[in-house]
Amino acid sequence: MMRLTAWSRRVPAWARNMGREVAAFGVVGALAFVVETASFNLLVFGLPSSDGGTLGSMPVVASVVATLLAMAVSWVGNRYWTYRDRRGAVDRRELTLFVGVNLVGMAVTAFPLYISHELLGLGSPFSDNAARLVGWAAATLLRFIAYRSLVFTRS
Template identity: 60%
Template structure:
């Protein structure tokens, strides 16, 4: 087999592997996004048709709590499915790095809500969710590349 053919096969395998990993990461992230968004909306806006929401006056803190709950879902999905072939025996180190990376992601997501509310004065469902989705997208890119390079290292 020629060097070019060998290189082509290696590149195809690497690209195929990263696409499968990105798809699994995306599915875990989509589930975590549903948990995050649902929890946030329940905390800040309550159930539709029911008066009162427990954290209506503290949306940034509600965002942090919702993201924290979603982080637990993400940890389980990524550790035991997306990166099952890359996890190490040192769970404590891996979990500490995962939590640190997700705290950075949490700051990104909660920060977009704070900016939306404080700079733009937007205090509505659409504005909050648009700000959170933008923050979530930026945080997701950060997480994907950081999980691969720092948290779930190849064994």
């Protein structure tokens, strides 16, 4: 245990803080991912015993709805946990930037799904989820950079 303590003292404070921030962002993102993926699959494919979801013929719309649900989870988790040390009163600028960044992230997430369905003609659960995973990964990187540099800044 002494080595870990000595090592941690050599790590600069900014690196320790960044590690905590990345870990918290990852936990919030994982929860938002579960909400988004589960709601998307439920909306498109329905329950296992059903004939499909309510938005089965509109997977891009389902992706948007699922992303909006995940965005609510992300707002609460990031504002009140990940970036709690940067938090003041909720202001219009922060909320507007958060929504704007997430709308761009929504488009980034939906774009591969659109390509998969409309240009490649794919529509299986595997291809839909693989396309969303590609978009989600790109949108996550975008969100992390934007949240820490634009949205949740020290007031």
